[in-house]
Amino acid sequence: MESNTVRDPRRWWILGVLCLSLLVLMIDGTVLNLAIPSLIRELGATPSDIQWILDAYVLVFAGLLLTAGSLSDRFGRRRMLITGLAVFGVASLAAVLSAEPWQVVAARAAMGVGGALLMPSTLSILMTTFAEDERRTAMAAWSTVSIVGIVAGPTLGGTLLEHYWWGSVFLLNIPVAVAAIVAALVLMPESTGEQRPVDLVGVLLSIVALGAIVYVIIEREWNIAMIVLAIIAAAGFAVWEARSEHPMLPLGVFRSRDFTGTALTLLLMVFGMGALMLMLTQYLQFVLGYGPMKAGLALLPYAVAAAVCNGLGATLGKSLSNKTLIVSGLLVMGAAFVVLAVGAGYLWVLISMLVMGVGGGLAGPAAYAAIMNAIPLEHAGVGSAMNDTLQQVGMAISIAVLGSVLAGVFSSRMPGDAPEAARESIGAAFELGYVEPAKDAFTVAMSAGAWISAGFSVAAAILGLLLLRSRPATDPAGEAEQALVA
Numbered sequence: 001m002e003s004n005t006v007r008d009p010r011r012w013w014i015l016g017v018l019c020l021s022l023l024v025l026m027i028d029g030t031v032l033n034l035a036i037p038s039l040i041r042e043l044g045a046t047p048s049d050i051q052w053i054l055d056a057y058v059l060v061f062a063g064l065l066l067t068a069g070s071l072s073d074r075f076g077r078r079r080m081l082i083t084g085l086a087v088f089g090v091a092s093l094a095a096v097l098s099a100e101p102w103q104v105v106a107a108r109a110a111m112g113v114g115g116a117l118l119m120p121s122t123l124s125i126l127m128t129t130f131a132e133d134e135r136r137t138a139m140a141a142w143s144t145v146s147i148v149g150i151v152a153g154p155t156l157g158g159t160l161l162e163h164y165w166w167g168s169v170f171l172l173n174i175p176v177a178v179a180a181i182v183a184a185l186v187l188m189p190e191s192t193g194e195q196r197p198v199d200l201v202g203v204l205l206s207i208v209a210l211g212a213i214v215y216v217i218i219e220r221e222w223n224i225a226m227i228v229l230a231i232i233a234a235a236g237f238a239v240w241e242a243r244s245e246h247p248m249l250p251l252g253v254f255r256s257r258d259f260t261g262t263a264l265t266l267l268l269m270v271f272g273m274g275a276l277m278l279m280l281t282q283y284l285q286f287v288l289g290y291g292p293m294k295a296g297l298a299l300l301p302y303a304v305a306a307a308v309c310n311g312l313g314a315t316l317g318k319s320l321s322n323k324t325l326i327v328s329g330l331l332v333m334g335a336a337f338v339v340l341a342v343g344a345g346y347l348w349v350l351i352s353m354l355v356m357g358v359g360g361g362l363a364g365p366a367a368y369a370a371i372m373n374a375i376p377l378e379h380a381g382v383g384s385a386m387n388d389t390l391q392q393v394g395m396a397i398s399i400a401v402l403g404s405v406l407a408g409v410f411s412s413r414m415p416g417d418a419p420e421a422a423r424e425s426i427g428a429a430f431e432l433g434y435v436e437p438a439k440d441a442f443t444v445a446m447s448a449g450a451w452i453s454a455g456f457s458v459a460a461a462i463l464g465l466l467l468l469r470s471r472p473a474t475d476p477a478g479e480a481e482q483a484l485v486a
Helices: 011-042 047-075 077-096 101-129 132-163 166-187 200-219 224-243 251-255 257-273 276-287 292-298 300-316 322-342 346-373 377-413 420-424 426-431 435-467 476-485
Strands: none
Touching: 011 047, 011 077, 011 101, 011 132, 011 166, 011 276, 011 292, 011 426, 047 077, 047 101, 047 200, 047 377, 077 101, 077 166, 077 377, 101 132, 101 346, 101 377, 132 166, 132 292, 132 300, 132 346, 200 224, 200 377, 224 251, 251 257, 251 377, 257 322, 257 346, 257 377, 257 435, 276 292, 276 346, 276 377, 276 426, 276 435, 292 300, 292 346, 300 322, 300 346, 322 346, 322 435, 346 377, 377 420, 377 435, 420 426, 426 435
16 A cells, blocks of 8 residues: 655645545535525425435435445545546536436436545545544544535525525535646545455445445335345345455454444434434524525534534544543533524524534544544545445434424424425425414424434433443554454
8 A cells, every 4th residue: 555654745735635525525415405495496396306306415425435435445546536526526517407306316316426436535545644643633624624514505505595596506516626626636646555356246235235225214114125135235245245355345344342333323423413404404594584695604603613623622632532522522412402402593503503513523533533543544445435334324314214203293283274285394384374383393393303313412422432442542553454354
Protein backbone atom coordinates (compact mmCIF):
# COMPACT_ATOMS: atom_id res chain seq x y z
CA MET A 1 0.00 0.00 0.00
CA GLU A 2 1.16 3.54 -0.71
CA SER A 3 1.93 5.15 2.64
CA ASN A 4 2.72 8.51 4.14
CA THR A 5 6.05 7.68 5.72
CA VAL A 6 7.00 11.28 4.89
CA ARG A 7 4.06 13.57 5.56
CA ASP A 8 2.61 15.12 2.44
CA PRO A 9 3.03 18.91 2.72
CA ARG A 10 -0.25 19.26 0.80
CA ARG A 11 -2.20 17.14 3.29
CA TRP A 12 -4.33 20.00 4.64
CA TRP A 13 -5.17 21.06 1.07
CA ILE A 14 -6.08 17.45 0.36
CA LEU A 15 -8.37 17.51 3.40
CA GLY A 16 -10.04 20.54 1.84
CA VAL A 17 -10.73 18.54 -1.33
CA LEU A 18 -12.16 15.67 0.70
CA CYS A 19 -14.38 18.04 2.63
CA LEU A 20 -15.57 19.70 -0.58
CA SER A 21 -16.41 16.27 -2.00
CA LEU A 22 -18.35 15.38 1.14
CA LEU A 23 -20.09 18.75 1.06
CA VAL A 24 -21.80 17.95 -2.23
CA LEU A 25 -23.51 14.95 -0.62
CA MET A 26 -24.49 16.84 2.52
CA ILE A 27 -25.95 19.78 0.62
CA ASP A 28 -28.03 17.44 -1.51
CA GLY A 29 -29.53 15.61 1.46
CA THR A 30 -30.55 18.72 3.40
CA VAL A 31 -31.81 20.58 0.34
CA LEU A 32 -34.06 17.69 -0.59
CA ASN A 33 -35.74 17.63 2.82
CA LEU A 34 -36.43 21.34 2.53
CA ALA A 35 -37.83 20.91 -1.00
CA ILE A 36 -40.48 18.36 0.03
CA PRO A 37 -43.33 20.90 0.30
CA SER A 38 -42.36 22.37 -3.09
CA LEU A 39 -42.29 18.92 -4.67
CA ILE A 40 -45.78 18.26 -3.31
CA ARG A 41 -47.15 21.57 -4.60
CA GLU A 42 -45.29 22.06 -7.88
CA LEU A 43 -44.68 18.53 -9.13
CA GLY A 44 -47.87 16.98 -7.77
CA ALA A 45 -45.84 14.38 -5.87
CA THR A 46 -47.82 12.02 -3.66
CA PRO A 47 -46.59 10.83 -0.24
CA SER A 48 -45.50 7.62 -1.95
CA ASP A 49 -43.56 9.62 -4.55
CA ILE A 50 -41.83 11.62 -1.82
CA GLN A 51 -40.91 8.43 0.02
CA TRP A 52 -39.29 6.98 -3.11
CA ILE A 53 -37.55 10.24 -4.01
CA LEU A 54 -35.94 10.02 -0.56
CA ASP A 55 -35.39 6.26 -0.53
CA ALA A 56 -34.24 5.55 -4.11
CA TYR A 57 -30.97 7.24 -3.26
CA VAL A 58 -30.61 5.36 0.02
CA LEU A 59 -31.41 2.00 -1.62
CA VAL A 60 -28.78 2.32 -4.34
CA PHE A 61 -26.23 4.07 -2.14
CA ALA A 62 -26.37 1.48 0.64
CA GLY A 63 -26.39 -1.42 -1.80
CA LEU A 64 -23.21 -0.32 -3.56
CA LEU A 65 -21.13 1.09 -0.70
CA LEU A 66 -19.18 -2.04 0.22
CA THR A 67 -18.47 -2.77 -3.42
CA ALA A 68 -17.33 0.79 -4.09
CA GLY A 69 -15.10 0.81 -1.01
CA SER A 70 -13.47 -2.45 -1.98
CA LEU A 71 -12.91 -1.30 -5.56
CA SER A 72 -11.37 1.97 -4.35
CA ASP A 73 -8.77 0.01 -2.36
CA ARG A 74 -7.99 -2.03 -5.46
CA PHE A 75 -8.10 0.51 -8.30
CA GLY A 76 -7.41 3.83 -6.61
CA ARG A 77 -9.28 5.97 -4.12
CA ARG A 78 -8.77 9.21 -6.00
CA ARG A 79 -10.02 7.57 -9.19
CA MET A 80 -13.22 6.42 -7.47
CA LEU A 81 -13.68 9.81 -5.83
CA ILE A 82 -13.49 11.65 -9.15
CA THR A 83 -15.72 9.12 -10.90
CA GLY A 84 -18.31 9.40 -8.15
CA LEU A 85 -18.30 13.19 -8.31
CA ALA A 86 -18.80 13.10 -12.08
CA VAL A 87 -21.71 10.65 -11.87
CA PHE A 88 -23.27 12.65 -9.04
CA GLY A 89 -23.02 15.90 -10.98
CA VAL A 90 -24.54 14.47 -14.16
CA ALA A 91 -27.37 12.85 -12.19
CA SER A 92 -28.05 16.18 -10.47
CA LEU A 93 -28.43 17.79 -13.89
CA ALA A 94 -30.92 15.05 -14.83
CA ALA A 95 -32.90 15.87 -11.66
CA VAL A 96 -32.97 19.55 -12.62
CA LEU A 97 -34.49 18.65 -16.00
CA SER A 98 -37.09 16.23 -14.58
CA ALA A 99 -40.77 16.94 -15.25
CA GLU A 100 -42.39 13.95 -13.51
CA PRO A 101 -41.93 12.40 -10.05
CA TRP A 102 -40.67 9.12 -11.53
CA GLN A 103 -37.91 11.02 -13.35
CA VAL A 104 -36.76 12.54 -10.06
CA VAL A 105 -36.75 9.05 -8.54
CA ALA A 106 -34.55 7.78 -11.41
CA ALA A 107 -32.18 10.74 -11.06
CA ARG A 108 -31.93 10.15 -7.33
CA ALA A 109 -31.04 6.50 -7.95
CA ALA A 110 -28.24 7.60 -10.29
CA MET A 111 -27.07 10.05 -7.64
CA GLY A 112 -26.94 7.08 -5.27
CA VAL A 113 -24.45 5.41 -7.62
CA GLY A 114 -22.26 8.51 -7.62
CA GLY A 115 -22.53 8.92 -3.86
CA ALA A 116 -21.54 5.29 -3.26
CA LEU A 117 -18.45 5.71 -5.44
CA LEU A 118 -17.18 8.88 -3.79
CA MET A 119 -18.21 8.59 -0.13
CA PRO A 120 -15.89 5.75 1.05
CA SER A 121 -12.92 7.40 -0.64
CA THR A 122 -13.24 10.60 1.40
CA LEU A 123 -12.56 8.92 4.73
CA SER A 124 -10.12 6.31 3.43
CA ILE A 125 -7.96 8.97 1.76
CA LEU A 126 -8.03 10.93 5.01
CA MET A 127 -6.83 7.85 6.89
CA THR A 128 -3.90 7.26 4.54
CA THR A 129 -2.97 10.95 4.27
CA PHE A 130 -2.73 11.83 7.95
CA ALA A 131 -0.57 10.27 10.63
CA GLU A 132 -2.25 9.10 13.82
CA ASP A 133 -1.37 12.22 15.83
CA GLU A 134 -3.20 14.46 13.31
CA ARG A 135 -5.94 12.06 12.30
CA ARG A 136 -8.52 12.97 14.96
CA THR A 137 -8.26 16.67 14.08
CA ALA A 138 -8.72 15.85 10.41
CA MET A 139 -11.72 13.65 11.22
CA ALA A 140 -13.28 16.46 13.25
CA ALA A 141 -12.95 18.75 10.24
CA TRP A 142 -14.39 16.04 7.96
CA SER A 143 -17.29 15.55 10.36
CA THR A 144 -17.86 19.30 10.65
CA VAL A 145 -18.44 19.52 6.90
CA SER A 146 -21.58 17.43 7.26
CA ILE A 147 -22.82 20.03 9.73
CA VAL A 148 -21.85 22.87 7.38
CA GLY A 149 -23.96 21.12 4.75
CA ILE A 150 -26.94 21.34 7.08
CA VAL A 151 -26.48 25.13 7.02
CA ALA A 152 -25.45 25.62 3.41
CA GLY A 153 -28.08 23.30 1.96
CA PRO A 154 -31.21 24.78 3.54
CA THR A 155 -29.95 28.38 3.40
CA LEU A 156 -28.91 28.34 -0.25
CA GLY A 157 -31.72 25.99 -1.18
CA GLY A 158 -34.27 28.11 0.67
CA THR A 159 -33.16 31.18 -1.26
CA LEU A 160 -33.57 29.31 -4.54
CA LEU A 161 -36.96 27.87 -3.57
CA GLU A 162 -38.31 31.31 -2.75
CA HIS A 163 -37.32 32.67 -6.17
CA TYR A 164 -37.24 29.68 -8.53
CA TRP A 165 -38.80 26.26 -9.04
CA TRP A 166 -38.07 23.13 -7.01
CA GLY A 167 -35.53 21.75 -9.51
CA SER A 168 -33.17 24.66 -8.86
CA VAL A 169 -32.07 23.07 -5.57
CA PHE A 170 -30.22 20.34 -7.46
CA LEU A 171 -28.21 22.97 -9.34
CA LEU A 172 -26.19 23.49 -6.15
CA ASN A 173 -24.56 20.07 -6.59
CA ILE A 174 -23.12 20.72 -10.03
CA PRO A 175 -20.59 23.57 -9.41
CA VAL A 176 -19.46 21.97 -6.13
CA ALA A 177 -18.86 18.65 -7.90
CA VAL A 178 -16.93 20.35 -10.71
CA ALA A 179 -14.77 22.30 -8.25
CA ALA A 180 -14.01 19.15 -6.26
CA ILE A 181 -13.01 17.23 -9.40
CA VAL A 182 -10.60 19.96 -10.51
CA ALA A 183 -9.08 20.26 -7.03
CA ALA A 184 -8.65 16.48 -6.75
CA LEU A 185 -6.86 16.31 -10.11
CA VAL A 186 -4.50 19.15 -9.18
CA LEU A 187 -3.75 18.42 -5.52
CA MET A 188 -4.40 14.81 -4.66
CA PRO A 189 -2.01 11.89 -5.25
CA GLU A 190 -3.43 8.46 -5.98
CA SER A 191 -3.80 6.06 -3.06
CA THR A 192 -4.34 2.31 -3.27
CA GLY A 193 -4.59 -0.60 -0.88
CA GLU A 194 -3.69 -4.25 -1.20
CA GLN A 195 -3.69 -5.31 -4.85
CA ARG A 196 -6.04 -8.28 -4.55
CA PRO A 197 -8.18 -9.81 -7.30
CA VAL A 198 -11.70 -8.41 -7.43
CA ASP A 199 -14.05 -10.61 -5.38
CA LEU A 200 -16.85 -10.84 -7.96
CA VAL A 201 -18.94 -13.32 -5.95
CA GLY A 202 -18.62 -11.14 -2.85
CA VAL A 203 -19.58 -8.07 -4.88
CA LEU A 204 -22.73 -9.71 -6.24
CA LEU A 205 -23.81 -11.15 -2.89
CA SER A 206 -23.21 -7.88 -1.03
CA ILE A 207 -25.26 -5.87 -3.53
CA VAL A 208 -28.15 -8.35 -3.40
CA ALA A 209 -28.06 -8.64 0.40
CA LEU A 210 -27.83 -4.93 1.15
CA GLY A 211 -30.28 -4.00 -1.57
CA ALA A 212 -32.84 -6.52 -0.35
CA ILE A 213 -32.40 -5.51 3.30
CA VAL A 214 -32.87 -1.81 2.58
CA TYR A 215 -35.82 -2.54 0.25
CA VAL A 216 -37.63 -4.48 2.98
CA ILE A 217 -36.99 -1.62 5.41
CA ILE A 218 -38.24 0.99 2.96
CA GLU A 219 -41.37 -0.91 1.98
CA ARG A 220 -42.29 -1.51 5.65
CA GLU A 221 -44.08 -4.70 4.66
CA TRP A 222 -43.46 -8.38 5.36
CA ASN A 223 -42.35 -9.10 1.81
CA ILE A 224 -41.47 -12.74 2.39
CA ALA A 225 -39.67 -13.20 -0.91
CA MET A 226 -37.37 -10.21 -0.33
CA ILE A 227 -36.75 -11.19 3.29
CA VAL A 228 -35.76 -14.70 2.23
CA LEU A 229 -33.54 -13.26 -0.51
CA ALA A 230 -31.86 -10.92 1.99
CA ILE A 231 -31.20 -13.76 4.45
CA ILE A 232 -29.85 -16.14 1.80
CA ALA A 233 -27.64 -13.49 0.21
CA ALA A 234 -26.31 -12.25 3.57
CA ALA A 235 -25.58 -15.80 4.76
CA GLY A 236 -23.96 -16.64 1.44
CA PHE A 237 -21.85 -13.51 1.64
CA ALA A 238 -20.63 -14.37 5.15
CA VAL A 239 -19.77 -17.95 4.19
CA TRP A 240 -18.05 -16.92 0.98
CA GLU A 241 -16.01 -14.13 2.60
CA ALA A 242 -14.90 -16.46 5.41
CA ARG A 243 -13.58 -19.00 2.90
CA SER A 244 -12.35 -16.71 0.14
CA GLU A 245 -8.62 -16.32 -0.33
CA HIS A 246 -9.13 -12.66 -1.28
CA PRO A 247 -12.32 -11.51 0.47
CA MET A 248 -13.92 -8.17 -0.32
CA LEU A 249 -14.64 -7.61 3.39
CA PRO A 250 -12.15 -9.32 5.72
CA LEU A 251 -14.47 -10.67 8.43
CA GLY A 252 -11.62 -10.76 10.92
CA VAL A 253 -12.13 -7.04 11.50
CA PHE A 254 -15.28 -7.92 13.47
CA ARG A 255 -13.04 -9.58 16.07
CA SER A 256 -11.98 -6.08 17.05
CA ARG A 257 -14.09 -4.99 20.00
CA ASP A 258 -13.55 -1.35 19.10
CA PHE A 259 -14.87 -1.87 15.58
CA THR A 260 -17.88 -4.08 16.37
CA GLY A 261 -18.92 -2.20 19.51
CA THR A 262 -18.70 1.19 17.86
CA ALA A 263 -20.45 -0.06 14.72
CA LEU A 264 -23.47 -1.31 16.69
CA THR A 265 -23.57 1.84 18.78
CA LEU A 266 -23.36 4.01 15.66
CA LEU A 267 -26.21 2.08 14.05
CA LEU A 268 -28.52 2.86 16.97
CA MET A 269 -27.37 6.49 17.05
CA VAL A 270 -28.15 7.02 13.37
CA PHE A 271 -31.50 5.30 13.78
CA GLY A 272 -32.42 7.86 16.41
CA MET A 273 -31.30 10.86 14.33
CA GLY A 274 -32.15 9.70 10.82
CA ALA A 275 -35.60 11.25 10.48
CA LEU A 276 -34.78 14.45 12.39
CA MET A 277 -34.43 16.73 9.37
CA LEU A 278 -37.48 15.15 7.74
CA MET A 279 -39.52 16.09 10.81
CA LEU A 280 -38.09 19.54 11.42
CA THR A 281 -38.24 20.88 7.87
CA GLN A 282 -41.92 20.02 7.59
CA TYR A 283 -42.64 21.32 11.10
CA LEU A 284 -40.93 24.65 10.43
CA GLN A 285 -42.66 25.21 7.10
CA PHE A 286 -46.11 23.72 7.62
CA VAL A 287 -46.74 24.17 11.35
CA LEU A 288 -44.77 27.36 12.08
CA GLY A 289 -45.40 28.85 8.63
CA TYR A 290 -41.75 29.61 7.79
CA GLY A 291 -40.72 30.15 4.21
CA PRO A 292 -38.02 27.88 2.77
CA MET A 293 -35.18 30.34 3.37
CA LYS A 294 -36.31 31.16 6.92
CA ALA A 295 -36.66 27.45 7.64
CA GLY A 296 -33.09 26.93 6.46
CA LEU A 297 -31.78 29.75 8.61
CA ALA A 298 -33.74 28.39 11.58
CA LEU A 299 -31.53 25.28 11.47
CA LEU A 300 -28.36 27.38 11.75
CA PRO A 301 -27.97 27.04 15.56
CA TYR A 302 -27.71 23.24 15.29
CA ALA A 303 -24.96 23.54 12.72
CA VAL A 304 -23.00 26.12 14.72
CA ALA A 305 -23.24 24.13 17.97
CA ALA A 306 -22.22 20.88 16.30
CA ALA A 307 -19.35 22.48 14.36
CA VAL A 308 -17.91 24.10 17.49
CA CYS A 309 -18.30 20.93 19.55
CA ASN A 310 -16.69 18.79 16.84
CA GLY A 311 -13.53 20.75 17.50
CA LEU A 312 -14.06 20.39 21.23
CA GLY A 313 -14.57 16.64 20.83
CA ALA A 314 -11.34 16.33 18.86
CA THR A 315 -9.45 18.22 21.57
CA LEU A 316 -11.00 16.19 24.40
CA GLY A 317 -10.17 13.01 22.50
CA LYS A 318 -6.50 13.56 23.27
CA SER A 319 -7.15 13.07 26.99
CA LEU A 320 -10.49 11.21 27.19
CA SER A 321 -11.33 7.81 25.74
CA ASN A 322 -13.59 7.34 22.75
CA LYS A 323 -15.97 5.45 25.03
CA THR A 324 -16.36 8.43 27.37
CA LEU A 325 -17.02 10.84 24.52
CA ILE A 326 -19.42 8.54 22.64
CA VAL A 327 -21.51 7.59 25.68
CA SER A 328 -21.70 11.14 27.06
CA GLY A 329 -22.51 12.56 23.62
CA LEU A 330 -25.33 10.07 23.09
CA LEU A 331 -26.86 10.87 26.48
CA VAL A 332 -26.78 14.57 25.61
CA MET A 333 -28.47 13.80 22.29
CA GLY A 334 -31.15 11.81 24.12
CA ALA A 335 -31.81 14.84 26.33
CA ALA A 336 -32.14 17.00 23.20
CA PHE A 337 -34.85 14.72 21.81
CA VAL A 338 -36.71 14.90 25.13
CA VAL A 339 -36.71 18.70 24.85
CA LEU A 340 -38.10 18.41 21.32
CA ALA A 341 -40.76 15.96 22.49
CA VAL A 342 -42.15 17.98 25.41
CA GLY A 343 -42.27 21.46 23.86
CA ALA A 344 -43.94 23.21 20.94
CA GLY A 345 -42.80 26.26 19.01
CA TYR A 346 -39.44 27.41 17.73
CA LEU A 347 -37.94 28.16 21.16
CA TRP A 348 -38.14 24.47 22.07
CA VAL A 349 -36.76 23.51 18.66
CA LEU A 350 -33.89 25.96 19.16
CA ILE A 351 -32.98 24.58 22.60
CA SER A 352 -33.19 21.03 21.27
CA MET A 353 -30.92 21.81 18.32
CA LEU A 354 -28.29 23.50 20.50
CA VAL A 355 -28.20 20.57 22.92
CA MET A 356 -28.18 18.06 20.05
CA GLY A 357 -25.30 19.89 18.40
CA VAL A 358 -23.25 19.52 21.57
CA GLY A 359 -24.01 15.80 21.81
CA GLY A 360 -23.27 15.14 18.16
CA GLY A 361 -20.02 17.07 18.34
CA LEU A 362 -18.83 14.97 21.25
CA ALA A 363 -19.92 11.57 19.92
CA GLY A 364 -19.34 11.91 16.16
CA PRO A 365 -15.54 12.34 15.80
CA ALA A 366 -14.93 9.79 18.56
CA ALA A 367 -17.13 7.19 16.83
CA TYR A 368 -15.43 7.69 13.46
CA ALA A 369 -11.98 7.50 15.06
CA ALA A 370 -12.85 4.30 16.95
CA ILE A 371 -14.11 2.53 13.83
CA MET A 372 -11.41 3.62 11.42
CA ASN A 373 -8.51 3.11 13.84
CA ALA A 374 -9.61 -0.52 14.23
CA ILE A 375 -9.08 -1.19 10.49
CA PRO A 376 -5.72 -1.78 8.75
CA LEU A 377 -4.88 1.02 6.33
CA GLU A 378 -4.78 -1.31 3.31
CA HIS A 379 -8.49 -1.95 3.92
CA ALA A 380 -9.34 1.70 4.60
CA GLY A 381 -11.71 1.93 1.63
CA VAL A 382 -13.88 -1.03 2.56
CA GLY A 383 -13.66 -0.04 6.24
CA SER A 384 -14.91 3.43 5.42
CA ALA A 385 -17.64 1.86 3.29
CA MET A 386 -18.68 -0.33 6.23
CA ASN A 387 -19.02 2.79 8.37
CA ASP A 388 -21.08 4.48 5.65
CA THR A 389 -23.23 1.37 5.14
CA LEU A 390 -24.14 1.23 8.81
CA GLN A 391 -25.20 4.86 8.70
CA GLN A 392 -27.24 4.43 5.54
CA VAL A 393 -29.01 1.32 6.84
CA GLY A 394 -29.70 3.14 10.10
CA MET A 395 -31.01 6.11 8.12
CA ALA A 396 -33.29 3.88 6.04
CA ILE A 397 -34.65 2.20 9.18
CA SER A 398 -35.17 5.58 10.80
CA ILE A 399 -37.04 7.09 7.85
CA ALA A 400 -39.16 3.96 7.45
CA VAL A 401 -40.02 3.38 11.11
CA LEU A 402 -40.26 6.97 12.31
CA GLY A 403 -41.96 7.93 9.04
CA SER A 404 -44.59 5.27 9.75
CA VAL A 405 -45.00 6.56 13.30
CA LEU A 406 -45.41 10.13 12.05
CA ALA A 407 -47.96 9.06 9.44
CA GLY A 408 -49.89 6.84 11.88
CA VAL A 409 -50.09 9.42 14.66
CA PHE A 410 -50.89 12.21 12.20
CA SER A 411 -53.73 10.21 10.66
CA SER A 412 -55.17 9.22 14.05
CA ARG A 413 -55.17 12.83 15.28
CA MET A 414 -56.94 14.26 12.23
CA PRO A 415 -60.74 14.75 12.38
CA GLY A 416 -62.72 11.62 11.61
CA ASP A 417 -64.65 13.36 8.81
CA ALA A 418 -61.48 14.50 7.01
CA PRO A 419 -60.90 13.04 3.52
CA GLU A 420 -58.42 10.21 3.28
CA ALA A 421 -55.93 12.39 1.41
CA ALA A 422 -55.97 14.95 4.23
CA ARG A 423 -55.33 12.20 6.77
CA GLU A 424 -52.30 10.91 4.84
CA SER A 425 -50.32 14.11 4.25
CA ILE A 426 -50.02 17.48 5.95
CA GLY A 427 -49.51 19.09 2.55
CA ALA A 428 -52.78 17.62 1.24
CA ALA A 429 -54.54 18.59 4.48
CA PHE A 430 -53.49 22.21 3.96
CA GLU A 431 -54.77 22.17 0.37
CA LEU A 432 -58.11 20.76 1.48
CA GLY A 433 -58.60 23.40 4.17
CA TYR A 434 -57.74 21.38 7.29
CA VAL A 435 -54.94 23.74 8.31
CA GLU A 436 -55.30 24.00 12.10
CA PRO A 437 -56.20 20.33 12.69
CA ALA A 438 -53.23 19.34 10.54
CA LYS A 439 -50.87 21.59 12.52
CA ASP A 440 -52.02 20.09 15.80
CA ALA A 441 -51.83 16.53 14.45
CA PHE A 442 -48.32 16.98 13.07
CA THR A 443 -47.08 18.54 16.33
CA VAL A 444 -48.30 15.50 18.28
CA ALA A 445 -46.81 13.17 15.65
CA MET A 446 -43.39 14.85 15.82
CA SER A 447 -43.46 14.61 19.62
CA ALA A 448 -44.07 10.86 19.36
CA GLY A 449 -41.18 10.50 16.91
CA ALA A 450 -38.88 12.53 19.18
CA TRP A 451 -39.66 10.25 22.15
CA ILE A 452 -38.68 7.22 20.05
CA SER A 453 -35.45 8.93 18.97
CA ALA A 454 -34.66 9.75 22.60
CA GLY A 455 -35.12 6.10 23.52
CA PHE A 456 -32.75 4.92 20.82
CA SER A 457 -30.13 7.52 21.77
CA VAL A 458 -30.17 6.27 25.35
CA ALA A 459 -30.12 2.65 24.15
CA ALA A 460 -27.07 3.45 22.01
CA ALA A 461 -25.36 5.02 25.04
CA ILE A 462 -26.05 1.92 27.15
CA LEU A 463 -24.74 -0.34 24.38
CA GLY A 464 -21.60 1.76 24.12
CA LEU A 465 -21.14 1.63 27.88
CA LEU A 466 -21.27 -2.16 27.79
CA LEU A 467 -19.26 -2.89 24.64
CA LEU A 468 -16.65 -0.18 24.25
CA ARG A 469 -13.33 -0.21 26.04
CA SER A 470 -12.40 2.67 28.32
CA ARG A 471 -9.05 3.13 26.63
CA PRO A 472 -8.01 2.44 23.04
CA ALA A 473 -5.31 -0.09 22.30
CA THR A 474 -1.78 1.24 22.13
CA ASP A 475 -1.67 0.34 18.45
CA PRO A 476 -5.25 -0.06 17.22
CA ALA A 477 -4.26 -0.61 13.62
CA GLY A 478 -1.88 -3.32 14.68
CA GLU A 479 -4.58 -4.99 16.75
CA ALA A 480 -6.86 -5.01 13.74
CA GLU A 481 -4.10 -6.49 11.63
CA GLN A 482 -3.70 -9.34 14.14
CA ALA A 483 -7.47 -9.92 14.19
CA LEU A 484 -7.48 -10.29 10.41
CA VAL A 485 -4.90 -13.03 10.41
CA ALA A 486 -6.03 -14.78 13.57
